[in-house]
Amino acid sequence: MWFDTQYMVMVLLPGLLLGGGAALLVKLRFRKYSKIPSRSGLSGGEMAVEILRRNGLNGVGVEPREGFLSDHYDPTSRTVRLSPDVYNGRSVAAVAVAAHEVGHAIQHAKAYGPMALRHAAVPLASIGSNLSFFLLIGDYFMNVYNLMLAGVILFGVVVFFQLVTVPVEFNASSRAKAQLLTLVPASEADGVSKVLSAAALTYVAALVVALLELVHWLIRLGLIGGSRDE
Numbered sequence: 001m002w003f004d005t006q007y008m009v010m011v012l013l014p015g016l017l018l019g020g021g022a023a024l025l026v027k028l029r030f031r032k033y034s035k036i037p038s039r040s041g042l043s044g045g046e047m048a049v050e051i052l053r054r055n056g057l058n059g060v061g062v063e064p065r066e067g068f069l070s071d072h073y074d075p076t077s078r079t080v081r082l083s084p085d086v087y088n089g090r091s092v093a094a095v096a097v098a099a100h101e102v103g104h105a106i107q108h109a110k111a112y113g114p115m116a117l118r119h120a121a122v123p124l125a126s127i128g129s130n131l132s133f134f135l136l137i138g139d140y141f142m143n144v145y146n147l148m149l150a151g152v153i154l155f156g157v158v159v160f161f162q163l164v165t166v167p168v169e170f171n172a173s174s175r176a177k178a179q180l181l182t183l184v185p186a187s188e189a190d191g192v193s194k195v196l197s198a199a200a201l202t203y204v205a206a207l208v209v210a211l212l213e214l215v216h217w218l219i220r221l222g223l224i225g226g227s228r229d230e
Contacts, residue, residue, distance in 0.1 A: 006216060006219070007216055010212055010215070010216050011209065011212050011213045011216050014208070014209060014212055015209040015212075015213075018205040018208055018209055019202075019205050019206065019209060021205070022198075022201045022202040022204075022205040023202060025198045025201060026069070026198045026199055026201075026202055027069075028198075029093070029194050029195050029198040030069065030085075030093045030097075030195060030198075031093075032093075033091060033092040033093035033096070033191045033194070033195050034085060034089060034091045034092075034093040034094065035091065036091055036092045036093075036188075036191060037090055037091055037092075038090055038091055038092050038094070038095045038184055038188060039184065039185050039187075039188065040095060040183055040184045040185075041090065042090065042095060042183075043087065043088055043089060043090045043094065044082055044086040044087050044088070044089050044090075044094035044095055044097060044098035045062055045064070045082055045086075045087040045088065045098065047094075047095040047098045047099060047102075047183065048062045048080050048082065048098040048099070048101065048102050049062050050183065051098075051099055051102045051179045051183070052080075052102055052105065054179070055106055055109070055179075057105055057106070057109055059078060060078045060079065060080060060102075060105045060109075061077070061078065061079040061080065062079070062080045062082065062087075063079060063080075063081055063082070063087075064081070064082055064083075064084055064087040064088075065081040065082060065083060065087075066083070066084065067083055068083060068085065069083055069085075069086075069097070070083045071083050071086050071097050071098070071100075071101050072101060072104075073101045073102075073104035073105050073108070075104075075108050075115075075119055078105070078108070080098075080101045080102055080104075080105055081101075082097070082098055082101065086098055092184075092188050092191040092192060092195070093191070093195050095180065095183075095184060095192070096176065096180070096191070096192040096195040096196055097195065097199070099176035099177075099179055099180050099192075100172050100173055100176040100196055100199065101172075102175075102176065102179070103171070103172030103173065103174075103175035103176040103179070104168075104172045106175050107168070107171065107172060107175070112168075112171065114164055114167050114168045114171070115168050115171075117164050118161065118164045118165055118168050121157070121160065121161045121164065122161070124157045124161075125157055125158050125160075125161035127154070127157075128154035128155060128156075128157035128158045128161075129155075129158050131151075131154055132151045132152070132154035132155040132158065133151075134151075135147050135148065135150050135151030135154065145221070148217070148220065148221055149221060151217070152214070152217045152218065152221060155213070155214060155217065156214060158210060159207075159210045159211060159214050162203070162206055162207040162210045163207060165203050165206075165207070166200075166203050166204060166207055169199070169200050169203045170200055173196040173197070173199070173200055176192075176196060177189070177192060177193065177196065180192055
């Protein structure tokens with residue numbers, strides 16, 4: 001794959017630029033707003049508990065998890081897991097990220113369709129992500145059309161997962177902002193929005209790169225452009 005000029009120009013370089021740029025933006029904004037105390041006086045963990053309480057979601061747990069920005073909501077165990085900087089932090093960034101993850105818990109409680117679809121697609125996306133790589137790489141050495149076609153179909157599941165993820169993340173951020181309007185001063189709204197929008201861009205970047213990669217493989221198959229790229 002690394003000898004494929006088209007892949008490098010069409011997928012690898014955009015992936016490095018988009019993915020790396022989005023990740024850098026998240027880190028910079030998180031660090032910036034981690035230095036600004038939230039006037040709510042609550043830590044990220046406390047903010048998560050408070051938002052859950054206000055929405056009647058007393059069955060959802062909140063617990064710390066090791067790692068930098070490893071925050072997520074686990075719908076299987078109904079648990080909001082927050083990284084140490086978020087769980088213990090009392091900054092604008094901490095409460096914003098915590099509220100976002102609780103936004104996923106609210107989606108789950110309200111049976112938000114795209115979230116349920118994403119959760120259902122996780123096993124297939126995991127299989128597609130791992131197996132498609134070997135099938136597509138195998139085509140470079142064996143040049144077997146059906147092998148590559150199977151790999152493209154499996155990778156299409158990964159693209160579908162990324163596609164569904166984007167609205168789920170944006171919706172969770174919208175719910176977070178709505179909850180925080182009554183819990184933090186209006187002066188902190190801009191910081192909250194910037195932290196959440198930066199995080200959302202990482203999912204947009206991942207989707208764009210996945211789509212570019214899918215198009216690349218479709219061109220190699222001859223499904224786009226008219227003839228197979230040998």
